[in-house]
Amino acid sequence: MKRVMTIGGSDCSGGAGIQADIKTFSALGVYGTSVIIAVTAQNSSGVQAKHEVPVELVESQIQSIMSEASGKGITVDYAKTGMLYSSAMIETVAKHLKRHKIPFVVDPVMKAGSGGILLADNALNTLVKLLLPICEVVTPNVPEASFISGLEIWDKEDVKDAAVKIHELGASAVIIKGGHLTHETAAGKATDLIYDGEFEELSGEYIKPKKGKIIHGAGCSFSAALTAELAKGENLRHAAASAKKFVHDAIAGGEELSNMIVLNQARELRKNADRYFVLENVKEAVRKLKSIPDFKRLIPEVGTNIGMAIEGAESERDVAAVAGRILPIHAKEVTHAETVDFGASSHVARMILAMMAMTGGKNIRSAINIKYSVQIIDACKRAGLVISSFEREHEPTGVKTMDWGVREAIRNLSSEGQRRRQVPDVIYDLGAVGKEPMTRIFGDTALEVASKVNKIMDALE
Ligand code: PXL
Numbered sequence: 001m002k003r004v005m006t007i008g009g010s011d012c013s014g015g016a017g018i019q020a021d022i023k024t025f026s027a028l029g030v031y032g033t034s035v036i037i038a039v040t041a042q043n044s045s046g047v048q049a050k051h052e053v054p055v056e057l058v059e060s061q062i063q064s065i066m067s068e069a070s071g072k073g074i075t076v077d078y079a080k081t082g083m084l085y086s087s088a089m090i091e092t093v094a095k096h097l098k099r100h101k102i103p104f105v106v107d108p109v110m111k112a113g114s115g116g117i118l119l120a121d122n123a124l125n126t127l128v129k130l131l132l133p134i135c136e137v138v139t140p141n142v143p144e145a146s147f148i149s150g151l152e153i154w155d156k157e158d159v160k161d162a163a164v165k166i167h168e169l170g171a172s173a174v175i176i177k178g179g180h181l182t183h184e185t186a187a188g189k190a191t192d193l194i195y196d197g198e199f200e201e202l203s204g205e206y207i208k209p210k211k212g213k214i215i216h217g218a219g220c221s222f223s224a225a226l227t228a229e230l231a232k233g234e235n236l237r238h239a240a241a242s243a244k245k246f247v248h249d250a251i252a253g254g255e256e257l258s259n260m261i262v263l264n265q266a267r268e269l270r271k272n273a274d275r276y277f278v279l280e281n282v283k284e285a286v287r288k289l290k291s292i293p294d295f296k297r298l299i300p301e302v303g304t305n306i307g308m309a310i311e312g313a314e315s316e317r318d319v320a321a322v323a324g325r326i327l328p329i330h331a332k333e334v335t336h337a338e339t340v341d342f343g344a345s346s347h348v349a350r351m352i353l354a355m356m357a358m359t360g361g362k363n364i365r366s367a368i369n370i371k372y373s374v375q376i377i378d379a380c381k382r383a384g385l386v387i388s389s390f391e392r393e394h395e396p397t398g399v400k401t402m403d404w405g406v407r408e409a410i411r412n413l414s415s416e417g418q419r420r421r422q423v424p425d426v427i428y429d430l431g432a433v434g435k436e437p438m439t440r441i442f443g444d445t446a447l448e449v450a451s452k453v454n455k456i457m458d459a460l461e
Contacts (some may be wrong), residue, residue, distance in 0.1 A: 008082025047116025133170030
């Protein structure tokens, strides 16, 4: 694994600074070390207190990480700097980065999103003089680029001028982030500009925070992601594009903490892990169903399907099910099922998405459709399942049957069931002209649904 080092301030809120960097490093598969130059106390209303770490202790941290000679150190492939606060700190950090010949990214942090000062007035000069000439790339936002270049920035042409100026000041590459260019963001765009002797625009979607909310930690996460990608050997343009997408996704999946929106750097990882879990779970459930003796008895004319959704599923593509349904094989005891895939069944997906929309916090993410008969419903009762139903003749025109049916079935629960805030395990309907009657079994996972089916079979006389 590549190893990286962040040099910056601790943000106790966990949204920015060293904390955001370490989360980003982990999510992108590099090993993160950290050199803390200051501790800040902050939350959504601002920076309440800060205290610099003595310069000698900062030196010691870098030496401990970099002590190759003793063979006991860690050493790193790449570094980044964030909040550095004072001239003295910048001098020390520059000296050590140079001595150890570590390639690094400078995030020229000046202010917290909530307004606190993270770079002393007289320190900007030192940063420009000592860090820019030896860094690989500097990543200012628009206000920072304006301070560094001394130019006013209103539009994309001004951004170009500032980038050229900052390049002249010694940075071999400059990325000016566009999240503060109001006429761009108003149009839903966040366009970053790369300049390393040649210009390249990186376009992207601007995610507008809700009124009164501020996004906290995007800049730190961007420069940390850039550092991780550069450490892995990506070229600057690819690294910047990956970092931009990473930050976009982390903001899209962000958490609201009072008036801050903090990034969820692990969102894409968690989503993919959940997709794998869901796929395996449905496959295992299908194997289990196929092993139930006489399972064929429960398969309706239209066939059976079982599905499961990822957490926070939004569409049919987030629900895995059996491609082409589970069907009986004529004159044999066994049943046939093709592969399991996301988006394989819109029918089963609609019942699950409807149930998830109705029960939000309850974590019900899976369902199967089986045959309806009085005996099957009796078996459901004997198996101790909570049962409800809807009647298709009451279905209004223009609704999606399952959206309406699930809502209706929850409303139709017995008053006892309602009082105990139960959610039905079983929803059946008696069909209509051209519509086969149907029973649906719901559960948290596909495996749980399969074991409910098993119980129903056991209870079937
Ligand atoms: O986003 C820049 C930043 C860097 N470092 C620390 C911070 C912030 C923003 O709040 O708190 C410690």
